Amino acid sequence: xxxxxxxxxxxxxxxxxxxxxxxxxxxxxxxxxxxxxxxxxxxxxxxxxxxxxxxxxxxxxxxxxxxxxxxxxxxxxxxxxxxxxxxxxxxxxxxxxxxxxxxxxxxxxxxxxxxxxxxxxxxxxxxxxxxxxxxxxxxxxxxxxxxxxxxxxxxxxxxxxxxxxxxxxxxxxxxxxxxxxxxxxxxxxxxxxxxxxxxxxxxxxxxxxxxxxxxxxxxxxxxxxxxxxxxxxxxxxxxxxxxxxxxxxxxxxxxxxxxxxxxxxxxxxxxxxxxxxxxxxxxxx
Numbered sequence: 001x002x003x004x005x006x007x008x009x010x011x012x013x014x015x016x017x018x019x020x021x022x023x024x025x026x027x028x029x030x031x032x033x034x035x036x037x038x039x040x041x042x043x044x045x046x047x048x049x050x051x052x053x054x055x056x057x058x059x060x061x062x063x064x065x066x067x068x069x070x071x072x073x074x075x076x077x078x079x080x081x082x083x084x085x086x087x088x089x090x091x092x093x094x095x096x097x098x099x100x101x102x103x104x105x106x107x108x109x110x111x112x113x114x115x116x117x118x119x120x121x122x123x124x125x126x127x128x129x130x131x132x133x134x135x136x137x138x139x140x141x142x143x144x145x146x147x148x149x150x151x152x153x154x155x156x157x158x159x160x161x162x163x164x165x166x167x168x169x170x171x172x173x174x175x176x177x178x179x180x181x182x183x184x185x186x187x188x189x190x191x192x193x194x195x196x197x198x199x200x201x202x203x204x205x206x207x208x209x210x211x212x213x214x215x216x217x218x219x220x221x222x223x224x225x226x227x228x229x230x231x232x233x234x235x236x237x238x239x240x241x242x243x244x245x246x247x248x249x250x251x252x253x254x255x256x257x258x259x260x261x262x263x264x265x266x267x268x269x270x271x272x273x274x275x276x277x278x279x280x281x282x283x284x285x
Contacts, residue, residue, distance in 0.1 A: 003256075011129045012084065018125030019085055022133060023092035025118030029111040031055070032103040036166030036179040037115070038159025038186070040066070040135030044093075046162075046169045056094030060086060063134035070138045074145065081131035082138070089133055108174070112182040119182070120189020127151060127194060128249065151194065156187040200272050201251055205242040205258065206230070207265035216257045217244055245272065 030037050030045065037045055044058035063086045070082050105111045123133060132138055140154040163179040170176070207213055210227065217225050225244035232239050246254065251269065258265050 012081075015081065015085060015126050015129050015131050016088060018122040018129075019089045019092060019133070020122070021118045021125070022122030023089055023096055025115040025122065026055075027093060027096035027100050028104050029115035029118075030182065031097060032100065033106075033108060033111055033175075034170055034172075035108065035112060035115075035175050035182060036163050036170065037119075038136065038162050038179075038183045039133075039155065041093075041133075042159065042162045042166070042179075043135075046166055050169050054094055055097060056090040056092075059093060059134075060090035066134055066138055070132065070134075070141075073142050074138075081129070082134055085126060085131050086134045108178045109181065112178040113185050116182040116185025117189050120186040121193055123155075123186070124190050124193030127190070151190055153187060153191070155190070156183060159183045199248040200245055201248050202243070202245050202270045202272050203251065203254070204268040205244075205265060206232075206239050206267075207242075207258065207262045209262040209265070210240040210242055212261050213258055213265070214242055216261075217242070217246075217254060220257075221246060221250055221254060223250070 026037055026041060026045070029035075031048070034049055036042050036049075040059055040062050041055065043062065044055040047053050047058045048055045063082075067082055067086065103111070105114070123137065126133060127137075127141070132141055136155050136158040137151075139158060140151040143149055143154050144151050160180075160183075163176065163183055166179055167173065167176050205213060214225055214227060217223050223244055223246045225242055228241040228243060230239045230241045231237070248271075255267070258267065
């Protein structure tokens with residue numbers, strides 16, 4: 001129970017860091033220079049440019065309607081984390097916008113790039129913890145759950161229309177172009193961040209506690225495994241060898257459990273080029 005609570009605290013802490021990066025990138029580099037962003041945040045920015053109504057308020061109101069879809073398709077846990085993210089980012093956008101009223105940089109290109117990097121890393125952190133900032137992120141997570149399409153690419157497609165509509169509010173082709181620059185950098189940063197987290201590893205585990213370890217991998221990590229019979233040549237004793245393939249981000253949790261059950265277990269960890277089948281990528285060839 002305690003370890004689960006610690007993991008939950010860690011997860012939400014990482015999400016807050018990601019949300020802070022995302023909000024700061026927008027309020028510090030885009031809003032002061034009137035560059036349009038993508039997603040619901042972009043819509044909120046356009047509403048602010050046109051009416052002066054705070055981006056945080058608009059962002060929260062729109063996402064209230066979208067959260068219902070997230071809960072239905074992605075589950076209650078996703079919904080809880082999304083509500084948490086929406087609330088935090090709405091507050092952060094409102095507070096930061098009140099304090100950051102002047103551009104930190106007057107260079108439009110550099111501001112667009114820095115905002116994109118911070119936004120992409122921030123969203124990547126949130127995605128990695130099973131959460132979402134709402135809006136087009138919800139659409140990306142839903143499609144990614146059933147199709148092997150990168151979240152960054154899905155968000156990019158959705159954002160094209162939103163940023164294009166900024167021309168009717170800002171009447172500036174230059175701001176429109178820099179909005180697309182920021183959008184591309186966000187998409188690239190998300191993919192670069194999540195690609196590392198989506199890498200798979202193959203684990204060979206030799207332990208007397210192989211049954212408990214196997215049960216944990218199967219029931220908690222939700223991964224399949226195979227148990228081989230082996231012989232330790234030095235000890236001349238029969239042993240059981242567990243072979244499993246998991247996402248790289250899932251391996252630390254398995255390591256912690258193995259250490260708890262059998263600190264003397266022998267473990268071999270190898271990166272794999274590709275994994276196809278249930279729970280991993282679909283065979284496309």
